[in-house]
Amino acid sequence: MLSLYVPGDSIVHRLPAGPKLLALFAAxxxxxxxxxxxxxxxxxxxxxxxxxxxxxxxxxxxxxxxPALIFLVPIFLFHAFVTDWRLGIExxxxxxxxxxxxxLVTLTTKLSDMIDVLExxxxxxxxxxVNPSKAGMMLSMVIRFIPLMTREAREILEAQRARGLDRSAxxxxxxxxxxxxxxxxxxxDAIEARGYDPETVAPVWRRWG
Amino acid sequence: xxxxxxTFVALFAALTAACAVFPPFQPPxxxxxxxxxxxxxxxxxxxxxxxxxSLAMALFVVLVAVGxxxxxxxxxxxxxxxxxxxxxxxxxxxxxxxxxxxxxxGWSRLGFxxxxxxxxxxxxxxxxxxxxxxxxxxxxxxxxKAVKVSTIFIPGDLAKAAIASFAALIVKRSYxxxxx
Numbered sequence: 098m099l100s101l102y103v104p105g106d107s108i109v110h111r112l113p114a115g116p117k118l119l120a121l122f123a124a125x126x127x128x129x130x131x132x133x134x135x136x137x138x139x140x141x142x143x144x145x146x147x148x149x150x151x152x153x154x155x156x157x158x159x160x161x162x163x164p165a166l167i168f169l170v171p172i173f174l175f176h177a178f179v180t181d182w183r184l185g186i187e188x189x190x191x192x193x194x195x196x197x198x199x200x201l202v203t204l205t206t207k208l209s210d211m212i213d214v215l216e217x218x219x220x221x222x223x224x225x226x227v228n229p230s231k232a233g234m235m236l237s238m239v240i241r242f243i244p245l246m247t248r249e250a251r252e253i254l255e256a257q258r259a260r261g262l263d264r265s266a267x268x269x270x271x272x273x274x275x276x277x278x279x280x281x282x283x284x285x286d287a288i289e290a291r292g293y294d295p296e297t298v299a300p301v302w303r304r305w306g
Numbered sequence: 307x308x309x310x311x312x313t314f315v316a317l318f319a320a321l322t323a324a325c326a327v328f329p330p331f332q333p334p335x336x337x338x339x340x341x342x343x344x345x346x347x348x349x350x351x352x353x354x355x356x357x358x359x360s361l362a363m364a365l366f367v368v369l370v371a372v373g374x375x376x377x378x379x380x381x382x383x384x385x386x387x388x389x390x391x392x393x394x395x396x397x398x399x400x401x402x403x404x405x406x407x408x409x410x411x412g413w414s415r416l417g418f419x420x421x422x423x424x425x426x427x428x429x430x431x432x433x434x435x436x437x438x439x440x441x442x443x444x445x446x447x448x449x450x451k452a453v454k455v456s457t458i459f460i461p462g463d464l465a466k467a468a469i470a471s472f473a474a475l476i477v478k479r480s481y482x483x484x485x486x
Binding site (some may be wrong): 099117121126172175176179184188192194195196197198199200202203208211212215231234235236238239241242243245246247248249266267270271273274275277278280281282284285288290293300 | 410
């Protein structure tokens with residue numbers, strides 16, 4: 098499971114990825130510029146409204162939030178005992194609004210759309226030596242390699258467990274690294290064999306397609 | 307940058323993600339779990355060097371930011387980056403660069419001990435220099451408190467630096483990538 102996208106046709110889903118990411122950036126900056134419990138409580142209500150509009154299943158939302166919720170409790174307790182419980186409530190509300198907004202964008206936007214937005218966002222950096230099409234290509238490569246690497250890691254774990262070496266970090270890490278480096282040669286040959294030339298501005302299949 | 311370099315960069319970003327397989331350890335009353343994953347920072351820096359290593363971490367951070375659940379515990383999304391522990395994650399890019407830069411400078415006389423020093427400077431100091439003030443700011447904590455809270459991670463991070471240095475040294479002997 099690599100993409101968290103939950104398919105849907107709500108107004109939040111249909112909004113293009115670019116504006117959504119921009120809105121998330123703006124909102125997350127604005128959140129730290131305002132203070133006060135009533136303001137943050139109102140924001141929380143507004144975000145709840147957005148979730149209603151997106152018609153997301155509760156289970157997916159909670160699953161994303163659970164790891165974060167665990168550390169909201171110690172943050173609140175820290176403030177309750179050390180500084181002021183009101184500051185604790187404000188801090189927790191602010192983090193909660195931020196997390197909910199991020200979860201909303203994550204669950205309603207396709208990963209491929211986000212990579213396209215990133216590639217476009219990187220375009221102005223062309224003049225300082227960043228190649229946006231290369232960056233996009235590398236992002237796609239990472240997404241493709243993650244299941245591959247996870248499988249290799251599990252295989253090595255099994256093999257070393259059979260030798261009683263599964264508690265040794267080096268016995269797991271070194272074979273994984275050597276395998277990775279060996280794979281790199283084959284993979285880059287395979288990529289070039291399919292007509293990819295890193296020096297062109299856009300990949301060949303896009304120029305001709 | 308050749309296709310081969312791009313593949314190395316993508317593979318190390320994926321390798322860092324694959325380290326999420328190891329479960330995190332969550333000490334009570336500390337808003338940052340101990341993860342095995344940040345060993346990827348040290349490995350990328352000391353095996354790929356400054357440019358490729360930091361690029362691998364940048365790809366990883368970008369994918370986390372746009373919402374891929376690549377962090378230990380299947381966390382991800384922009385909220386994690388802006389959250390209390392976000393500074394620790396963002397710092398991986400300059401951290402890998404510093405480790406890589408130091409390793410490139412010391413390449414001809416690289417041994418376990420100087421690799422360990424490089425990994426402690428880049429992989430631990432740089433991470434803490436960025437992560438701790440960030441934690442203090444987001445969680446409204448005093449800087450001193452944030453420092454105190456973070457010190458419990460030092461033993462684990464030192465162990466990770468030692469493992470990464472050993473592994474990088476073995477890889478240097480069989481597959482030298484920086485000045486091959």
